[in-house]
Structure formats: structure tokens, C-alpha cells
Amino acid sequence: MSYRYQDILIKNGDVVLDDGRNPVLIQDAQVIAQDIKHAIIESGLAVALIGDTSPSGRADIKKQIELLVEEETRLVPGTVTLEEPKLGLIWIFADTREFGRLDVEVSNV
Template sequence: MINTHVDLNIVDGDFVFNPSLSVEKLSAAKVIGQDVKHRILESGLLVKLVKQRNRNGIAPVLTDLELEVEQDDRLKPGTILITYNSDNTLSIEAETKQYGLMKWAGA
């Protein structure tokens, strides 16, 4: 199978370098995961979670985030689940069209 998904590895807004000081590359499902993370960060929806203290206020924001993530055409529609964890992080589960079920924790 030809790997059509390749990207540079970015962590905390900066490139990640390997020991030979070349920028690390991501491939396959890791590219989709990084793109989902950036889509969420750039959506501006996380700001709404900061002020929420109860589940009734958090649930609509998670739905909005799921709808935002669902716009990625590499994911199967209706399979995105975003969970707000007790440590104030997000866990994301989605079915990709090419790589199957993917889970990202601590986003």
C-alpha cells in the first residue's frame, strides 16, 4: 500500500527533530491524528470548555467539537466520539477510512 499521508511532526507549535537534526515525519494514521488535534485547537471551541463547570454545559461543546472533527473526509462520518476526562483532557475516538479505529488520549 502506498502511504499517501505524510506530514512533519509538530509538538507544542514547534517542529520535532530527530538525532540527525532533520525534522521528524509522521505517516499514516498519525498524520490524521495531528490534523485532528490542530483542527480542534484552531476551531476556538476549547475556550468554551474553560468556563464550563458542569456536564450540562460541557456536552454541547463536545458535540460542536465532534461536528468540527467530522469535517475531515479521512474519517467515517458518525464515528467520532470526544470524551471530556476527569483530568480536564479530551480523548478522541474515530474510525478512519484507511486505518481503522484510532484513539487519541490527552489531547
């Protein structure tokens, strides 16, 4: 089977290995989701969101995260939405250009 995008699965900063101790591979939409998650974490915005207690500051950081995700060229512009069901947990929803709906969870808990 042919994939447009393929990468190694990373969880909690570590490469995920299968039972044979080989890296687990992810494809297409999963790669896009992982790239978005890493961009948010590497930007420091997820940590800043947890550290800010003011409603206006939190709203500003959420908007910055949304704009960062909107920069992803493999997403349909204007489809990004962000939810924060609890402190330390961010859900991002968007439509990819080729693979349909995408759900990304970023957690700092």
C-alpha cells in the same frame, strides 16, 4: 515505502527534530490525528470547554467538537466518540477510511 499522507510532527506548537536535527515525519493515520488535534485547538473549542462550568454549556461544546471532527472526510461518518476523563483532557476515537481505529488526545493542561 509509499505513504498516502505525510507531514512534519508538531508537538506543543513546535516542529519535533530527530537526533540529526531533521524534522520527524509522520504518516497516514498519524497525519489524520494531528490534523484533527490542530483543528480542535485552532477552533478554540478546547479552551472554551475548560472555561465553561455549566453542564449544559460543556455538553454543547463537546457536541461542537464532535461535529467538527465529523467533518474530517478521511474518517468513517458516525464513528466519532469523545471522552473527557478529566478537565483539560479530551480523548477522541474514530475509524479512518483506510487506516483503522484512530485515538487522538487533546490536552490543555
